[in-house]
Amino acid sequence: MSVAPPVSFDDVREAAVRLDGIARRTPVLTSRTLNALAGAEVFIKCENFQRVGAFKFRGAYNAVAQLPSEQLAKGVAAYSSGNHAQAIALAARELGTTSVILMPADVPRSKMEATAGYGAEVVTYDRYTQDRTALGEALAAERGLALIPPYDHPDVIAGQGTAALELLGETGELDTLLVPVGGGGLIAGSAVTAKALHPGIRVVGVEPEAGDDTKRSLEGGERVTVPVPRTIADGQAVPTPGEITFSINQRLVDAVALVSDREIVDAMRFAFERLKIVLEPSGATGLAALMNGRLDTPPRRIGIIASGGNINAQRFAQLING
Structure with a gap:
């Protein structure tokens, strides 16, 4: 007897109806400079422009x-x-x-x-x-x-999946979708959505090196706990994947890439100088992974969810200036 998944694509579509006119439909940016750097067409879903400054x-x-x-x-x-x-x-x-x-x-x-x-x-x-x-x-x-926990809740996961739903609705089919991973809610909702729309798409998570709990968990086949991560990506400083999120990600996520704090800062600087957007560290990890060649399969068309931009001017300047 098959067990129904905790979050279905129908749940994501119902969430989209619920959020219509309430959440912002955030822009998708492209950059010729970034395309040339990546050797691919790159589409960035700017959740830093979402209400409260993040996909949450x-x-x-x-x-x-x-x-x-x-x-x-x-x-x-x-x-x-x-x-x-x-x-x-x-x-x-x-x-x-x-x-x-x-x-x-x-x-x-x-x-x-x-x-x-x-x-x-x-x-x-x-x-x-x-x-x-x-x-x-x-x-x-x-x-x-x-x-209401930050990620390990079916309704939260379904709501987060609407970011990928909007992105793919605008871009059409992509080879790869890069998604920051903390507790796993955003990537779980994104994976449910992406795989329903385009079964062949690769969904790749990105974690800071200091907080690789999801990568270790997926490789080991069970949830792993790491020491509380000490990283500038405070939104991803989670020691253990969620129970519900892991059950989804274990089925649908293809790989997890790791980036250093230094690489995250470089991506924040690139986003500011070349894309003219402000990203918090957690929001820049997907871009950092692309810029530093962390994908094992070179994509032709890639989407990145830039998950948030909540950082004050003083902290932003401090990080950018080293």
Whole structure:
């Protein structure tokens, strides 16, 4: 007896309807300079222009919008290093409810301030000594809130898949889709979408070298935990893939490439100088992988999801200037 997958392509298409007129349809950029560098046609899906500055709004809104009215009246909770925090806070505000967000104490100040600015109550914790999942579950239970995790949730994954749905709807068939990987929600939703539309497409994840938990897990056939990653790509500083996301990615993701922090910064600089866009470190990892030849199969047409641009001017300048 076959078991239905946790997220289907129909779920992604229903999420797209739910998000229509709420989430932004972000632009897809091309660059002759980048094409020449890569030896391929390159299409960049700019989720740095999404509401809250990252793809996370898609999944957050899709999940919160499906809560029953009785739960919406009580409120929602989440734990996040920043982008999911802002996304849940904004989704809750849009849907007329309240939010409480658990964030690492060392998260970039701009992300914490933005989360509070959307109306959330922010509670901090130490990401290196405390378990955010356990803290989040306890907080939600104590206050009667619906806990919406940043990636390991079918409605969140389906919402994230709408970025790939838009990209492929605009570009047509691609050889390869490059997607940043943290907990795996974006690439899981993207893989469900891409493989449904174009079964022959290669879906390749990109992780920072310091946080290669998904690569190790896919190679080992089971979820692997690494030390909490110390990388500039704070949105990808996840020690273990999600349970639901891994079950999807194990079936549909073809490979995972690794990039160094230095390569990420070089990609951020290229995006700023040549593409005229600002990317946060996590948002630039796909571009970094392409620029540094991390693909084992040279593509002719490649899509990259630039997942976010939430970085303040001071931090951006600090990284670019070394």
